Amino acid sequence: MRISHICALLLASGPAFALTPDDITSATYDGGSLPEGQSGVTVKLQVLLDRAGVSPGVIDGYKGGMSESALRGFEEREGFPVDGTLDKDVWAALGADSAAPILTSYTVTEEDAANLTDKIPDNVAKKAKLDQLGYTRVSEKLAERFHMDEDFLRALNEGASFAPGSTLMVTDPGARLEGTADRVEIRKSDRRAVAFDAAGNMLTSYPVAIGSQETPSPEGQVEVVAVAMDPTYSYRPDTNFVADGVEEALTLPPGPNGPVGTVWIDLSKPTYGLHGTDTPAKLFENDSHGCVRFSNWDVEELAFLVSQGVSVEFVE
Incomplete structure (x- = not known):
């Protein structure tokens, strides 16, 4: 099917990332508001929301609008007061205390590195001359597969080549939701x-x-x-x-x-x-x-x- 409506994008620079895998695996929630900025507990929350079938958007560990709106969505669906603020009852309903590990290891394959697009031009006429508007980097492809911000994925695997055979730490957002929407x-x-x-x-x-x-x-x-x-x-x-x-x-x-x-x-x-x-x-x-x-x-x-x-x- 050919599409006949352009929805334009505005580009902006992304934030810096400093979390380590240990920061995430050791993070706990003891009540109160989420930490400002980036934190391991927010990574956990984003992954748990994703697994519960309410999307937080990109997983990046930052407290912000998309995660807060996902919290409101989970609260609405599960019958909690809808305020977009994490508390112990919501944390428990997300299964946090018995959840599978938030991070998992992944080994880059030859297929991951195949069929990449060299460069995406800015001009629409030049884009039309390409065979595909594909991923340009392995890290970009894997970030989407694991629902992560690409800069966060790269920072979590500082120094990784992303070449076939290299092993990475990635988030585990769970299986695709199944059902029928009316x-x-x-x-x-x-x-x-x-x-x-x-x-x-x-x-x-x-x-x-x-x-x-x-x-x-x-x-x-x-x-x-x-x-x-x-x-x-x-x-x-x-x-x-x-x-x-x-x-x-x-x-x-x-x-x-x-x-x-x-x-x-x-x-x-x-x-x-x-x-x-x-x-x-x-x-x-x-x-x-x-x-x-x-x-x-x-x-x-x-x-x-x-x-x-x-x-x-x-x-x-």
Whole structure:
């Protein structure tokens, strides 16, 4: 399926990382607010939320908006007071005291290092000439696989070559959630997408980027028309807008670093969809051109929960 709507990204520099594997494995929670900045206990919380089926976005160990909104999602689903603040009851409900190890070892394979893209050009016309808009680094590919911020993954494995045969420490976010969604709410003010089953039970919740005031996301109710995995992208300046001064229509190749990432969930409102992104850490910082942007791993999970005809409601 070719995609006909660009949701632009704004780039910003990321934070520095200093945690070690020991900082994470030895971290404990004794009550009170999470530490400011980056901490081992926040890494644990993010992984536990991910395993529980409520996405914290990227796992990076930083206290912030995406993790706090995930906490609110877990509290809502499990019947706790919804305040986005960790306490001992929520910690216990996440199974923290009996959880499997938060970190695990992983050995880089030849396949991990294969089929990388040399460089992603900035210009849309140059992107259209590539065979794929793939990962450019092994560390980028593995960070997405384990739901981690790439800088955090590299800092956790300081000095690692990321070459085949090298052994890394990575987080273990658990298995992909299974189920069937009957309805999805896009909660604009919360910047979360929330899926419900046919009985009205909340299944999961994901952090998202939505449209700005100038290029807003849709209002009201639409429905899923189709799901495309690894989609190409149709650049149509006459329908949407001109990028990089390029006025000709183009088809961009598929790949995780493409404009819509690894999945496009087509909506009944023309040119709008739910899709992935190449900058998952920026979901709460960036606005889209109206589409709803997820991390690639979250929208891949959602793609298996929804099907044609599922309701998608945009709420304030």
